[in-house]
Each structure stands twice: as C-alpha cells, then as structure tokens.
Amino acid sequence: MIWKTIKVNFHRLGSPPTFYRLAQVLSPWLWGGFVLCAAIGLYQALYVVPPDYQQSDSFRILYIHVPSAWQAMAGYVVMAILAVIALVWRIRTVEIMAMAGAPIGAAFTFICLATGSLWGRPMWGTWWAWDARLTSMLVLLFIYLGIMGLYAAFEDRRKGARVACILILVGVVNIPIIHFSVEWWTTLHQGATIRLFSGESTMHESMMPPLVWMTIAVKLMFGAALLDRARNDLLDQDRRKGWVQARLGEAA
Amino acid sequence: MTPTRKKRLTLVGLIVLGVSAATVVAITALQDNMMFFVTPSDVYAQTLPADRQIRLGGLVADGTVSRDPDSLAVTFGVTDGAHDVMVSFNGILPDLFREGQGVIAHGFLDDSGTFQAHEVLARHDETYMPPEVMRALEKAGHPTEANMPL
Numbered sequence: 001m002i003w004k005t006i007k008v009n010f011h012r013l014g015s016p017p018t019f020y021r022l023a024q025v026l027s028p029w030l031w032g033g034f035v036l037c038a039a040i041g042l043y044q045a046l047y048v049v050p051p052d053y054q055q056s057d058s059f060r061i062l063y064i065h066v067p068s069a070w071q072a073m074a075g076y077v078v079m080a081i082l083a084v085i086a087l088v089w090r091i092r093t094v095e096i097m098a099m100a101g102a103p104i105g106a107a108f109t110f111i112c113l114a115t116g117s118l119w120g121r122p123m124w125g126t127w128w129a130w131d132a133r134l135t136s137m138l139v140l141l142f143i144y145l146g147i148m149g150l151y152a153a154f155e156d157r158r159k160g161a162r163v164a165c166i167l168i169l170v171g172v173v174n175i176p177i178i179h180f181s182v183e184w185w186t187t188l189h190q191g192a193t194i195r196l197f198s199g200e201s202t203m204h205e206s207m208m209p210p211l212v213w214m215t216i217a218v219k220l221m222f223g224a225a226l227l228d229r230a231r232n233d234l235l236d237q238d239r240r241k242g243w244v245q246a247r248l249g250e251a252a
Numbered sequence: 253m254t255p256t257r258k259k260r261l262t263l264v265g266l267i268v269l270g271v272s273a274a275t276v277v278a279i280t281a282l283q284d285n286m287m288f289f290v291t292p293s294d295v296y297a298q299t300l301p302a303d304r305q306i307r308l309g310g311l312v313a314d315g316t317v318s319r320d321p322d323s324l325a326v327t328f329g330v331t332d333g334a335h336d337v338m339v340s341f342n343g344i345l346p347d348l349f350r351e352g353q354g355v356i357a358h359g360f361l362d363d364s365g366t367f368q369a370h371e372v373l374a375r376h377d378e379t380y381m382p383p384e385v386m387r388a389l390e391k392a393g394h395p396t397e398a399n400m401p402l
Contacts, residue, residue: 125346
C-alpha cells in the first residue's frame with residue numbers, strides 16, 4: 001500500500017509540471033540550509049579552530065578545498081546514477097537533472113584545483129605538479145566540460161542529453177582513480193586524512209567541526225543549484241507548452 | 253522491467269565494464285610512469301643512465317643540512333630509512349623545508365653519486381593538529397614526522 005503510493009508519486013515526478021513545482025518548493029530550503037551551514041563552517045574555520053602545528057594559518061584553505069573536492073566527485077556519482085536511469089528509462093526530467101549537474105561539478109572541480117594551487121605555491125613550492133592526484137582531478141574538469149559541450153552540440157536536446165549521458169558513464173572510471181591515486185602511486189599530494197571506513201583520521205578532533213559543516217553546506221548547495229538549473233532548462237525547453245504558458249500567465 | 257529496458261541496462265553495464273577493463277590495462281601498463289618520484293632505495297637498486305632526469309623523494313635526514321653562508325647553495329641528505337642520497341641544490345627552498353620533512357627533488361645523479369637538483373618541493377603529510385598537541389606528543393616521546401614512514 002505505502003510502496004504503491006511511493007511508486008505512484010515517484011512516477012509523477014517524471015511529469016514536468018510536478019517536477020517543476022517540487023523543485024520550486026525544495027530549492028529555497030536547500031539554499032537556506034547552505035547559507036546557515038556555510039556561515040557556521042566558515043566562522044569556525046577562520047576564527048575558532050587552532051592553527052596547524054606546521055602550516056600555521058595556511059591550512060585553513062582546506063575547509064574550502066576538501067569539501068569542494070569531495071563534492072566534485074560526489075556530484076559526478078549523482079550524475080552517473082541519473083545517467084543510468086535516463087538511458088534505461090528515458091525519463092526526460094532525469095535527463096535534464098543529469099545535464100544540470102555538469103556545470104556545478106565543473107565549478108567545484110575548478111575551486112578545488114584553484115585553492116589547491118594557491119596552497120601549493122607556499123607549502124610545496126610549486127603551483128602545479130603532474131602527479132597522479134592533480135592530473136586525475138584535471139581530467140575530471142575536462143570530462144565535466146566535455147559533457148557540457150556535448151549536450152550543447154546537438155540541435156535535439158534529448159538526443160544531446162543521451163549522448164552526454166554515455167560520456168558520463170565512460171568518465172565514471174576516473175572517480176576511483178582520483179580516490180586511490182595517492183595510494184596506488186607516489187604523489188606530491190598527501191594521502192587521505194579523513195578515513196570513514198579504514199583506520200583512524202589523522203586530523204585532530206578540534207579541527208573537525210568546520211569540515212563537517214562545510215561538507216554539509218556544499219552538498220546542500222549542489223542540490224539547490226541542481227534543482228534550479230534543471231528547472232530553468234525545463235522552462236526553456238517547454239516554453240511553448242501549455243503548462244509553462246499557464247504558469248507564466250499565473251506569475252504575470 | 254520491459255525487455256527493451258533490460259536490453260538498455262545490459263548495454264549500460266557493458267559500457268562501464270568495457271571502459272573499466274580498458275583503463276585497468278592502460279594503467280597497469282603505465283604503472284612506472286604514474287609514479288611521481290622514486291625513493292633512495294630505488295636509486296640504489298638500479299643503475300640509472302647518466303644525466304637521466306628523475307624525481308627523488310624521501311625525508312631530509314637529520315643533521316645533514318648544510319648551507320653555504322654566501323649563496324643559496326645547500327646540501328642535504330634524503331633518506332627513506334634504508335638508504336641515503338646526498339642532494340645539492342642552489343635556489344630557494346619551500347617554507348616547509350626542514351630536517352625530517354618529506355621532500356621531492358627534481359634533477360639527476362652526477363658521476364660522484366651526488367644528486368644535482370634544480371627544483372626542491374616540500375611534501376606535506378596528511379597530519380593536522382594544533383601546535384600544543386604536537387608539543388604534548390613530543391614531550392610524551394611519541395614518534396614525530398621524521399620517524400614516520402612516507
């Protein structure tokens with residue numbers, strides 16, 4: 001009984017007007033949560049946590065760098081799951097969601113690379129090194145840009161989305177490479193500090209809270225931006241359809 | 253699931269499987285080239301061609317750093333616990349450079365067995381803690397970075 005209700009409601013989400021309404025309701029809450037979590041996280045990161053014994057205050061950039069890097073990868077996994085659903089079930093709203101994730105993921109990848117570079121110059125002594133971690137992260141940026149380009153290259157948006165979804169699947173192999181690059185090979189980039197499943201994290205507990213807040217913050221921000229972008233794309237694609245006309249008429 | 257969807261799902265699975273297999277083969281073949289640096293033990297284990305550019309990684313050995321008072325020239329030993337290589341460098345060292353710190357030197361091994369570096373990078377480890385915790389650890393005789401494996 002409950003299962004059936006869930007199933008029916010899930011199928012309703014495939015309908016553009018229903019999806020549009022849900023995204024419209026959810027998005028302000030996600031943005032609000034992001035602002036709140038980021039405010040707490042940044043305040044703690046900049047004013048509360050003690051400086052590092054070795055890097056002093058420079059280490060604080062990790063509170064932007066690490067959550068961005070995680071989100072760049074997590075965002076890709078979300079897009080890959082959406083891509084599988086889009087390719088197998090051919091649901092238009094899912095195709096649009098998968099495509100909406102690419103520019104956000106690209107932005108997080110860029111933030112990760114830029115903050116890492118700024119930190120690397122004084123700490124390592126170089127802006128950039130072609131080690132496995134940095135290179136695989138740069139490849140992720142190019143994959144994101146490739147998905148955006150491929151989607152934009154087709155006149156038929158649905159066809160473009162399907163082709164770009166295949167590229168998403170091809171690029172999935174890069175995600176474990178990024179994660180394990182610091183274990184499989186010698187790299188300039190340090191190994192993993194935070195371990196969820198194996199072993200102990202090597203960050204003092206007094207430095208952990210802002211990292212948790214910032215990680216939640218960027219997750220909420222990704223969700224909010226994803227829904228907003230998907231909603232805009234949907235409006236643009238359906239601008240001549242009845243439900244959009246009715247909606248715009250209602251707003252005017 | 254309808255037969256068409258089953259077929260599409262199989263295709264999706266095959267794409268992921270195929271790409272993964274190709275990547276595993278490529279990475280296995282390129283294993284040596286994926287390494288950013290070699291350790292002093294690697295240097296001892298194989299005879300490198302003269303003037304071959306490599307990156308040497310390890311910890312700055314305690315008590316080996318000597319600076320020329322009139323220039324930027326500096327020499328220091330790089331160790332991985334088993335072997336040491338002397339490195340000679342003329343330039344500005346990164347902020348994190350000190351005894352016991354992980355470093356990566358880019359250069360070549362000259363005829364006398366000294367590593368002539370043209371670039372020295374500091375390698376940061378994955379430990380983060382406040383200064384007072386570090387002091388407390390040192391007081392208690394816990395291993396500091398210099399004794400930790402790379």
